[in-house]
Amino acid sequence: MQAFLSSLVSVAFHGIAYGMILYVISVGLSVTMGLMGFANLAHGVFAMAGGYMMLSAMNSMGMPFPLALIAAFISVALASMVLERFLYSRLYTAGELEQVLFTIGLIFMSVAVARLLYGTLPQPVYIPDYLKGQLHFLGRDFPTYRVFLIVFSISIVGLLWFGVERTRWGAMVRAAVDYRAMAQSVGINTSRLFTLTFALGSGLAALGGALGAEIIAIQPTYPFEHLVFFLIVVAVGGLGSLRGPFVAALLIGVADTACKYWLPEFGAFFIFAATIAVLLWRPEGLFGKATA
């Protein structure tokens, strides 16, 4: 019983850490898909780019960890802004097929570039000394870095929710998600709003990729391999919402960890089966609004 309890705590802990990373990466996808109706399969590219940026900044430029995180966030956000202005924005009115193809094209290119620059092997991750080791509380040891991940992600999520719920920018985003044409006609510059929101979402994905580099290995196939999970978070959680993907990411994080721990012989089978069940029950996701 004692052993079971301790494994329960450890599964919950690692699951939550994984789920938080999934959320930080995917929340931008939820907002951009809800806001612009754009099926952006290339979202994982930004997370991968964030991971590579951080690792390069730390390993070859010798930047300290916090600075490398900021560098990853800013560089990817800026790059995505350029992409959005010149490429994505042309396809907002195009069909779903065009958007899917375009973003798959982006994935192919990014995979090739990553392989060319960094090789096929996963990148080694060096955690700074002050985040190594174990934290001891409640009579148990927890890896410091994972605790840091959870705390840091929660603060980012808090900041994001405050931004969306309480600020003028957030109100404009919510207005545009609910009714884009109306938002535009009351004078909101939706195309600028789109660009900024897209950049923020990509930046967050980069941050998530960089933070989670230790959990989700940074390698060239990253955008393909983890795409399903990012999409599941968004689809199960519901488009355009902040809360839905949060719940979905935590559920998936914990469930995936639990499956790997107790039922490794089934792999990710239950995650996919549960996803199918949820989507059949509520095609718009757990917290999504039914769209006409």
Added chain:
Amino acid sequence: MNHAGGYIADARIRAAEWLPWVVAVLCYFFAPSYLPLGSYVLTMIIFALSLDLILGYGGIVTLGHSAYFGTGAYVAGILAARLTGEPLVGLLAGTLSAGLLGWITGIIILRTRGLALLMLTLAITSVCYEVANKATGLTGGADGLGGFSVQPILGLFKFDMFGKTAYLYCLVVLFVCWWLIRRLVYSPFGASLTGVRENNIRMHAVGAPVYQRLVISYTISAGLAGLAGALLTQTTQFVGLKVFGFELSGDLMVMLILGGVGRIYGAFVGPLVYLVAQDYLAKQFPEYWYFGIGIMLVLVVMFARGGILGIIDAGIARLRSRP
């Protein structure tokens, strides 16, 4: 999507439509060392045709068509390993099982649209992948399933090591599939599918059974994908987990888009160009190959949504309009 072809009243076979078959037969005589690649191209053409039926004509965007290809491939493989190596039985079993899976999943997922549909197709493929990966007793798991032998076709034509029989076998099967799909697309049923793609709401308004039509076409398409999978298993005498991979679905979509969607022959041109180019370039420059594919996709989406055949069409139209 005005580039995509649709219902044409005159269903007679035009002279140009014999061209692919002439080329295929010429390849058999003049390029014998490329026959294994040729068999693979022919198989992928069948697979691309099956995707064209639902994507090009039905307008269903799916990321998980490899679920049916893989089902057909594994059913044919397991059948050959356990029961009988008779190829036609294997083809039939692969087709029917994939069609059955397509029917069941189609009934469920075609009720949804947009992201949910995309996700469901992905999730179904992932489930299939996990099942094949973990049911090692039956599928061989990550090692793949091999070591079975395929009997001569009809008891007459043995599979030879140069791939001659395999090539002709694929060619005949493709011909039958092409004929069937052509009939289907030029029938009133095909017309109603095009209608669904062009204007779903209006088709509902005129009282067409949209959902039922989509389920039927999805089932047929899944069956054809399974047929292609079974064909791959028999001609290579091996099944691996790749047949359920997301990359296969992605590659397939790229091939179809490259050729041109919703026009049957796009499914011929796309795999041919893609796979031959891959054979040349991918082994030498894998990084550049994927980069090139990515660039090509972006360019096709931005500038040439009709694919290669669309470009040719536009060129011919421009020549004709010139006084």
